[in-house]
Amino acid sequence: MDRTIEGSLFPARHWRTLADGRIQCDVCPRLCKLHDGQRGLCFVRARQGDALVLTTYGRSSGFCIDPIEKKPLNHFLPGTPVFSFGTAGCNLTCRFCQNYDISKAREIDRLNQDATPAMIADAARQLGCRSVAFTYNDPVIFLEYAVDTARACHEAGLKTVAVTAGYITPQARGEFYADIDAANVDLKGFTEPFYRNVCGGRLADVLDTLVWIRSHTDVWLEVTTLLIPGENDSDAEIGALAAWFAAELGRDVPLHFTAFHPDWRMRDHPPTPPATLTRARAIAMSHGLRYVYTGNVHDGAGGSTYCHGCGALLIGRDWYELTGWGLDAAGRCRACGAAATGVFEAQPGTWGRKRQPVRFQ
Numbered sequence: 001m002d003r004t005i006e007g008s009l010f011p012a013r014h015w016r017t018l019a020d021g022r023i024q025c026d027v028c029p030r031l032c033k034l035h036d037g038q039r040g041l042c043f044v045r046a047r048q049g050d051a052l053v054l055t056t057y058g059r060s061s062g063f064c065i066d067p068i069e070k071k072p073l074n075h076f077l078p079g080t081p082v083f084s085f086g087t088a089g090c091n092l093t094c095r096f097c098q099n100y101d102i103s104k105a106r107e108i109d110r111l112n113q114d115a116t117p118a119m120i121a122d123a124a125r126q127l128g129c130r131s132v133a134f135t136y137n138d139p140v141i142f143l144e145y146a147v148d149t150a151r152a153c154h155e156a157g158l159k160t161v162a163v164t165a166g167y168i169t170p171q172a173r174g175e176f177y178a179d180i181d182a183a184n185v186d187l188k189g190f191t192e193p194f195y196r197n198v199c200g201g202r203l204a205d206v207l208d209t210l211v212w213i214r215s216h217t218d219v220w221l222e223v224t225t226l227l228i229p230g231e232n233d234s235d236a237e238i239g240a241l242a243a244w245f246a247a248e249l250g251r252d253v254p255l256h257f258t259a260f261h262p263d264w265r266m267r268d269h270p271p272t273p274p275a276t277l278t279r280a281r282a283i284a285m286s287h288g289l290r291y292v293y294t295g296n297v298h299d300g301a302g303g304s305t306y307c308h309g310c311g312a313l314l315i316g317r318d319w320y321e322l323t324g325w326g327l328d329a330a331g332r333c334r335a336c337g338a339a340a341t342g343v344f345e346a347q348p349g350t351w352g353r354k355r356q357p358v359r360f361q
Contacts (some may be wrong), residue, residue, distance in 0.1 A: 010057030044089040063358040067320040075342025079349030083124035086136025092199035128277040131159035141145035150179035166209040182220040189232035190241040242287035258295035309338030
């Protein structure tokens with residue numbers, strides 16, 4: 001815990017001084033309590049003297065233009081390019097982390113590009129992106145950088161996207177989501193033991209965040225659950241998740257079931273069979289969820305959007321590329337007129353599955 005603070009130091013928000021002299025970070029439910037020179041578990045929020053600082057402000061592990069479907073967001077500006085970036089570190093300890101080279105890294109090892117919020121917004125606009133995503137690692141831990149960038153993006157006429165695990169305190173989430181237009185939240189499982197033993201967190205805090213986003217913000221919400229064989233993929237757990245989802249978030253919030261591949265500290269588990277995702281999708285739809293998707297596998301049916309009214313194809317997808325469009329200019333089914341929920345434009349984007357790295361000079 002006693003590590004020299006290095007990097008770009010920026011005054012952090014959401015912290016307090018405790019009676020015993022330690023500083024408590026109030027951004028995430030870990031509530032790390034720090035002596036001078038110590039860092040939180042995320043590694044990037046640190047105490048310096050009598051204040052808390054963010055050590056990664058203005059520094060990124062890389063910038064890239066992705067298809068919005070890769071976040072994954074299927075009902076938010078389909079087919080458009082999103083300017084994506086992350087920093088380093090994480091406030092969870094998921095044993096299956098599939099971005100561990102970023103989320104588990106010391107930031108001095110990974111942060112090799114500098115960019116201010118204004119630079120990011122300007123670059124995204126000039127490159128023809130419709131939105132900017134805080135992704136690759138969890139933006140909750142670089143809250144100040146994400147918030148300032150989101151504000152700069154709105155000033156430039158761009159939308160903003162958060163790809164997050166939703167592990168944030170009620171105190172911090174109001175500021176974090178104030179300038180976020182869409183979020184994909186990882187619901188990593190549906191039992192407290194799984195969150196505690198595999199992710200190092202608490203399920204209840206994530207569920208509270210999901211309900212709050214849905215009921216207290218205008219953020220477009222989609223949710224992703226990575227299914228790991230033998231860990232969180234039983235019919236009973238998927239059924240419980242879907243029943244809670246329908247009751248608390250509603251039938252129109254998209255739910256993505258994605259395939260696990262062996263990584264980080266769970267290399268002893270097999271990849272998720274495609275049949276598991278298809279089964280999970282069927283269970284969720286049996287609970288009344290209208291938009292349930294499979295991901296990380298080639299599944300045209302499981303990746304496409306269908307009308308809840310007549311069953312017509314609304315948005316065909318092949319991986320991250322759109323193959324069909326059945327919505328009218330008002331976002332309604334051309335066959336029956338039923339409205340699809342989401343953030344749609346009159347015509348879909350044409351970015352396709354391209355991935356374009358970006359470097360600031």
